[in-house]
Every structure is written in structure tokens, then in C-alpha cells.
Amino acid sequence: MSALLLDEVSVRWGDVVVLRDVTCALDARTIAVIGENGSGKSTFARIVGGLTPATRGTVRVLGLDPARDAARLRRRVAMVFSNPDAQIIMPTVAEDVAFSLRSDKLPREEKRRRVRAALERFGLDGIADRSAHDLSGGQKQLLALCGAFVREPDLVIADEPTAYLDARNARRVTGHLLGKGSHRLLLVTHDLDLAKRCDQVVFIQDGTIAAIGDPAPVVAAYEAHLAC
Amino acid sequence: MLSLYRAGYSPWHRLAAGPKALLLIVIVLGVSLLPVSWPGPAVAAAIAVGCYAVPGIGLRELRRQLVAVRWAIGVTAAGQLVFLGPGPAAANTTRVGAALVISALLALTTPVGALLDALERGLKPLDHLGVDRQRVALLLIVTITMLPVLARLAHDVREAQRARGAPPGLRHFAMPFLVVALKHADALGDALTARGVR
Numbered sequence: 111m112s113a114l115l116l117d118e119v120s121v122r123w124g125d126v127v128v129l130r131d132v133t134c135a136l137d138a139r140t141i142a143v144i145g146e147n148g149s150g151k152s153t154f155a156r157i158v159g160g161l162t163p164a165t166r167g168t169v170r171v172l173g174l175d176p177a178r179d180a181a182r183l184r185r186r187v188a189m190v191f192s193n194p195d196a197q198i199i200m201p202t203v204a205e206d207v208a209f210s211l212r213s214d215k216l217p218r219e220e221k222r223r224r225v226r227a228a229l230e231r232f233g234l235d236g237i238a239d240r241s242a243h244d245l246s247g248g249q250k251q252l253l254a255l256c257g258a259f260v261r262e263p264d265l266v267i268a269d270e271p272t273a274y275l276d277a278r279n280a281r282r283v284t285g286h287l288l289g290k291g292s293h294r295l296l297l298v299t300h301d302l303d304l305a306k307r308c309d310q311v312v313f314i315q316d317g318t319i320a321a322i323g324d325p326a327p328v329v330a331a332y333e334a335h336l337a338c
Numbered sequence: 339m340l341s342l343y344r345a346g347y348s349p350w351h352r353l354a355a356g357p358k359a360l361l362l363i364v365i366v367l368g369v370s371l372l373p374v375s376w377p378g379p380a381v382a383a384a385i386a387v388g389c390y391a392v393p394g395i396g397l398r399e400l401r402r403q404l405v406a407v408r409w410a411i412g413v414t415a416a417g418q419l420v421f422l423g424p425g426p427a428a429a430n431t432t433r434v435g436a437a438l439v440i441s442a443l444l445a446l447t448t449p450v451g452a453l454l455d456a457l458e459r460g461l462k463p464l465d466h467l468g469v470d471r472q473r474v475a476l477l478l479i480v481t482i483t484m485l486p487v488l489a490r491l492a493h494d495v496r497e498a499q500r501a502r503g504a505p506p507g508l509r510h511f512a513m514p515f516l517v518v519a520l521k522h523a524d525a526l527g528d529a530l531t532a533r534g535v536r
């Protein structure tokens with residue numbers, strides 16, 4: 111079975127159809143989702159992450175049904191959003207990372223070890239006891255990533271994670287997302303160079319999949335669409 | 339108003355969160371029950387000083403906390419002054435100030451994670467009432483940590499209005515602020531769900 115499977119999935123808000131009969135089977139390790147503003151990218155990502163239920167159709171993520179296996183899905187899928195402020199839950203950096211492991215049944219010592227390792231990996235170990243809300247936007251987003259990766263997820267879903275960042279911090283964040291590791295990645299982005307660095311690209315237009323496949327041709331199709 | 343945790347090694351830091359919270363509640367209650375007449379207020383002030391004058395915290399921290407609650411103290415003083423006159427106002431304000439800085443010791447010397455755990459344990463009696471205490475504890479903590487964000491959102495809304503020449507006033511402020519605050523709460527809810535909170 112494919113890692114991400116959508117079969118005739120529709121999402122509507124009231125009368126507005128946001129996703130229309132989307133069918134796809136995605137297996138690449140890193141997948142980019144591109145498309146115009148309002149085309150339905152975030153909705154697609156939220157369906158996969160189990161935050162938005164499909165109005166119609168079948169969804170399977172890592173073999174799980176987000177509607178029925180929500181708890182198990184949560185344990186294997188992490189999400190990162192654009193707004194760094196709205197992802198901070200606890201007051202200090204270390205506590206915020208540790209929060210991700212709260213509901214896991216791990217020994218306390220193991221949790222502490224994982225938090226420490228994650229802080230180091232994201233270069234936050236020097237500011238572990240700082241107030242999370244007082245960090246810069248770039249640091250906050252690295253913190254959000256840290257809080258996602260500390261759970262050792264099989265799939266990371268990132269919705270425009272670099273939207274608020276300067277070039278250097280954007281590079282850092284994408285470095286972590288696309289870098290070595292066993293995790294799969296679903297990345298919503300307006301950065302077409304970034305999309306080209308993924309293994310597979312999905313181009314969404316008006317709530318349907320306009321193109322899907324290797325990065326170069328799909329990005330080219332989207333650029334052609336933008337040009338007219 | 340909010341004092342944030344500061345790492346340290348004071349006796350207060352070493353106390354476990356639950357017993358510490360209980361002890362501080364007892365002290366704060368004691369301070370508030372002191373008589374208004376002399377030497378009640380002096381005893382209240384002395385207790386506050388005593389709580390801070392331990393190795394690892396110190397009177398400098400007490401001053402910081404007093405500065406942090408200056409508005410609350412000011413408002414109390416003004417209100418009491420109008421209704422009770424200078425003598426009782428000074429006495430009451432001293433007691434309120436003492437109670438505030440003493441209760442601040444909890445947040446100041448306890449990591450929020452430990453507070454959350456203690457709160458969850460402390461709310462155990464609520465289980466009988468069918469209350470989900472994990473949720474209650476989390477709600478309280480999230481509310482506390484959201485306060486600085488709300489303050490910033492309020493600031494942003496005012497800036498945006500000023501940039502567009504809107505006159506100051508609650509009427510023009512409340513609606514947009516409510517909208518951004520709710521949007522933020524919505525996004526935070528997503529973040530909580532994504533991080534495994536059911």
C-alpha cells in the first residue's frame with residue numbers, strides 16, 4: 111500500500127468545494143505540494159495530517175485511517191505550520207520541546223535524553239531555558255521543528271514552514287526538513303526551487319490535482335500556468 | 339504581571355511543586371488574614387521579605403517582582419484611598435502587595451512542566467465529577483503562556499489601526515482584536531492536536 115493514499119476525496123466548507131474528487135497514491139520520501147493561493151494545498155496537507163476530515167472519500171496515511179486511528183496517526187505524524195508564534199505552547203524552549211513527549215509512555219530519563227539530543231540537533235541547546243516567546247522568528251521556527259522531530263515521526267507535514275523567515279533561517283529549516291533522516295516529508299511551499307529538491311511534486315489547482323510526478327515537469331507546468 | 343520561571347538552586351527551587359504550592363497558599367492566606375491594624379501590615383511585609391531573603395533568590399528579585407506588579411498595587415492603592423482613606427489604604431495595599439509577590443514565588447521557582455504535573459495530580463478529586471483534569475491543567479497552562487502573545491497581538495492591532503489613521507478607542511479595537519485572538523487560538527489548537535493532545 112502507498113504511504114499516502116487518497117481516493118475520491120472531497121472537502122467542502124458549506125457550499126464551497128475546496129477539494130474535489132482528489133485521487134492519488136504517493137510513495138516518494140519527499141513530496142512537495144505547489145499551487146496558487148487558495149487552491150487547496152493547506153487543506154490537502156490537513157487532510158493527510160488528520161486535522162481536517164474528508165467530507166467524502168477514503169484517506170490512508172501510512173496505512174492508517176485518520177478518522178479512525180487518530181491517536182496512532184498522531185504518534186507517527188508531526189506537523190509544522192508557518193506562523194512560528196502559534197506553535198509555542200510552553201514558556202521556555204526546553205519545556206516546549208518536552209511538551210511533545212508528554213503523552214508518550216516513555217521513561218522520564220529517556221524523554222530527557224531525547225529532548226537534549228533534539229535541542230542539540232537544532233542548535234537550541236544554548237538557549238534551552240530562554241523564554242520561547244522572546245525568540246526571533248527563525249529561532250521559533252527551529253523550535254517548532256525541534257518539537258516535531260523530537261517525537262521521531264515517520265512523516266513530517268510542513269505547511270509553508272519558511273513563509274516568515276529570512277533566507278538564512280529558511281535554509282536552515284529546509285536543511286532539516288530535506289536533510290538526512292528516515293522521515294518522509296510532505297512540504298507545502300511557494301518556493302519552486304525548494305519544490306524541485308523534493309522527489310515528487312503535486313500541483314493543485316482549484317481543488318483538484320492538475321499534475322503530479324517528477325519535480326521538473328510538474329514545476330514547469332505550474333510556471334506555464336502562472337505565466338498565462 | 340507574570341513572573342517567568344528562573345532556573346536556580348534556592349530552597350524554593352528544591353521544594354517539589356505540589357507541597358510548594360500548598361505551602362505558598364497557606365502563607366498567602368495567612369498574610370491576607372492578618373489584621374489591618376498595626377502591626378499586621380508590617381508582619382505581612384516582613385513575611386514577604388523573609389520569603390525572598392533566602393540564598394539563591396534575594397531582595398533584588400523581590401524588587402523585580404514588586405516592579406512587575408506595580409500596576410496591581412497602584413490600582414489597589416487608588417481604590418482603597420478613595421473608599422477608606424490613607425491609613426487603611428496603606429495597610430491593605432501592603433498586604434495585597436505581599437500576597438502578590440509571595441504567590442509569584444511559585445511560578446518563579448517552578449518549571450511549568452512540573453507545575454502542570456502537580457496541577458494534574460492536585461485536580462485528582464475532580465475525577466469523581468467526570469472532569470478531564472489533564473485538559474483542565476493544560477487549559478490553565480496554555481492560558482498563562484498565551485497572555486504575552488495576546489498582549490503582542492493587541493499591540494499589533496493598535497499599530498495597524500494607527501498606521502491607517504483610525505482613532506483610538508475600544509470600539510474600533512475590540513472587534514479586530516477578537517478576530518486575531520480567535521485566529522491565534524485556532525492555530526494553537528491545531529498545534530496542540532498535531533503534538534498529540536487529544
Ligand SMILES: Nc1ncnc2c1ncn2[C@@H]1O[C@H](COP(=O)(O)OP(=O)(O)OP(=O)(O)O)[C@@H](O)[C@H]1O
Pocket residue numbers: 123126128145146147148149150151152153154
Ligand atoms: N475552515 C474553513 N472554512 C471555510 N473555508 C475554508 C476553510 N479553510 C479553507 N477554506 C477555503 O478553502 C480554500 C482553500 O484553502 P487552502 O488554505 O487549502 O488554500 P492554500 O492552497 O493553502 O492557499 P495559500 O497558498 O494561500 O495558503 C480557500 O478558498 C479557503 O478560503
Ligand SMILES: [Mg+2]
Pocket residue numbers: 151152153269
Ligand atoms: Mg495554505
